[in-house]
Amino acid sequence: xxxxxxxxxxxxxxxxAGSSSIKFAAxxxxxxxxxxxxxxxxxxxxxxxxxxxxxxxxxxxxxxPGSDVTAxxxxxxxxxxxxxxxxxxxxxxxxxxxxxxxxxxVVHGGVEFVQPVCITPEILERLxxxxxxxxxxxxxxxxxxxVVAKLAPTLLQIASFDTxxxxxxxxxxxxxxxxxxxxxxxxxxxGFHGLSYEYIASVLPTHLGLQADARVVVxxxxxxxxxxxxxxxxxxxxxxxxxxxxxxxxxxxxxNLDPGVVLYLQAHMGMSPTEVENMLYRxxxxxxxxxxxxxxxxxxxxxxxxxxxxxxxxxxxxARELGSLAATLGGLDALVFTAGIGEHSASIRRxxxxxxxxxxxxxxxxxxxxxxxxxxxxxxxxxxxxxxxNEELMLAQHALALVQDGARL
Ligand code: ADP
Numbered sequence: 277x278x279x280x281x282x283x284x285x286x287x288x289x290x291x292x293a294g295s296s297s298i299k300f301a302a303x304x305x306x307x308x309x310x311x312x313x314x315x316x317x318x319x320x321x322x323x324x325x326x327x328x329x330x331x332x333x334x335x336x337x338x339x340x341p342g343s344d345v346t347a348x349x350x351x352x353x354x355x356x357x358x359x360x361x362x363x364x365x366x367x368x369x370x371x372x373x374x375x376x377x378x379x380x381x382v383v384h385g386g387v388e389f390v391q392p393v394c395i396t397p398e399i400l401e402r403l404x405x406x407x408x409x410x411x412x413x414x415x416x417x418x419x420x421x422x423v424v425a426k427l428a429p430t431l432l433q434i435a436s437f438d439t440x441x442x443x444x445x446x447x448x449x450x451x452x453x454x455x456x457x458x459x460x461x462x463x464x465x466x467g468f469h470g471l472s473y474e475y476i477a478s479v480l481p482t483h484l485g486l487q488a489d490a491r492v493v494v495x496x497x498x499x500x501x502x503x504x505x506x507x508x509x510x511x512x513x514x515x516x517x518x519x520x521x522x523x524x525x526x527x528x529x530x531x532n533l534d535p536g537v538v539l540y541l542q543a544h545m546g547m548s549p550t551e552v553e554n555m556l557y558r559x560x561x562x563x564x565x566x567x568x569x570x571x572x573x574x575x576x577x578x579x580x581x582x583x584x585x586x587x588x589x590x591x592x593x594x595a596r597e598l599g600s601l602a603a604t605l606g607g608l609d610a611l612v613f614t615a616g617i618g619e620h621s622a623s624i625r626r627x628x629x630x631x632x633x634x635x636x637x638x639x640x641x642x643x644x645x646x647x648x649x650x651x652x653x654x655x656x657x658x659x660x661x662x663x664x665x666n667e668e669l670m671l672a673q674h675a676l677a678l679v680q681d682g683a684r685l
Contacts, residue, residue: 280432280682282308285372287316288679290379290671291359293420295412297322298358301668302366305376305676313672316370321358328358330365340369355416355423363427377432378424379675381471381667383413383520385437387462392440392674394682395421395433403435409466409519412529412557432682434675441470441477442504442511449513449604465522467514469496469504469615471667476614477509478670483649483661490609493601495594496665497624498615499527499570503594505601513604515597521556525593527570530560532593562586572617572624591624595631608635608658613651614665622647629660 284306292299301318305311317340319332332340366375380395384406393399400421407414421433442450442465450465452458473494480488492506501524502516515523515532525531533556541547547555555564563570566586568578575583602608611632613625622645629639636657644651652660 280376280679282376282679283374284308285374286376287370287373288313288377288379288672288675289366289375290381290668290675291420291424292381292667292671293355293416295416296324298324298355298362298420299668300362301672302370302373303669303672303676304373305672311673311676311680313669313676315669318668321362324354324358328354330361332365332369355419356426359420359423360427375428375431377434377675377679379434379436379671380417380421381438381671382417382421382435383438383468384410384466385435385439386466389435389437390440390443392434392436392678394678395425395435399435410468411553412520432675432679434678436471436671436674438468438470439466441474442467442514445511445513452518463518465514465517467502467504467511468516468520469500469502469514470511471670472496472614472665473504473506473511473514475666475670476612476663477506479663480509480610480612483663484610484659487609487659491602491605491607492610492612493598493605493608494612494614495598495618495628496615497524497594497613497618497621500529501526501531501594501615501617503597503601505605507605513601515601524597525565525590526561527572528558528561528563530556530564532597562590565589572621576621576623587624587627591627591631594628598628598632598635602635608637610659610661611637611652612661612663614663619662619664620647625651625662632658 286305288303288305290301297320299320302316303313304316305313315335317332317334321328321330323329330342332342334340382403386406403418424433452464454463476494489508493503495503500520502514504514505512521529523531538552541552561570562575566575566583568580568583569575575587617624625644626639629637637660638653638656639660640651640653647662649662651662
């Protein structure tokens, strides 16, 4: 058991390991008497599997000297090189600081993991079993944990789950209309992006005041995309389901799809389950419809008709799901945009809000173009917001809370 007594110089490192990048951040928790966290730096190793490079920024957003590495391919070796580089780089950049714990984003916690946990080999095995439910993310999340365990065997590692925020939803919001034996096997709607929603829920009172506890829909629009209906800042319903494929159209994922399509592809178009999986997760969404890119910036800049068609479909899906979530809440008081597209694309927000006028959404065009925090008009019945998410802070808070618990034992 590592020494968890805290002292000045203690640092929590958080990792969000994906297929082509590892996002990271380091937080100082210098005062052993509080749970205050101060972000020292953040960044990402991108291009994993190709020529990876480390990009980082200081707490104030100023670029830090990065580092280049050539990784082999999309394997644990690439992760090992990348993470080794990260820890060396951290040691140089923040000398004299002790890494107290590493917090990891783990996408799927299944039925069992609804709270952050300290990783043990047994827990890792149980999380491995959930990889088929999140093939784009889970294997990479777990590979990073294994590499850190190899590089620093005594370091405390803590997993926080994207599914956890939704675990308290009512049964009807989570159930599929399937036979009991299938439901008993854990086939239900889990929902994802929970760390992002948890962060937004935590800052809603700062921005929305009393309205924070009213009927709020948060749209997390990044490479992955989902929406969450909240009341009293708790998840009531969400667009993603058993896997992170369901709901909205995404960068490369199809979103909501008639299960009959999957049956048809396999029974009549000769596709194997692996081919179908590959197509639905990696070749669909904005990329599949446009035939150009999964990157919204490129599609917005393109004059190609299929780029515009992809954006039309993207917005249409969001507008429909927003109506569905508002129906679930019995109305709508506030709409919040977050993540890459939600925070940065004024035109996507404008189009979504135009489709949501019937709900009482009215945008302030200038505030929207300026990416202001509050972007609804003064007279808008529904208040509208752009709030940057911070999943890394959630990971660090969860890790520190478990460190505190561990130190008390
Ligand atoms: P991830 O799910 O990987 O964390 P992000 O939240 O970083 O994803 O979001 C990535 C998406 O945000 C990409 O589709 C990217 O094109 C889009 N994005 C980032 N900046 C802008 C921008 N200025 N305008 C439009 N889209 C943007």
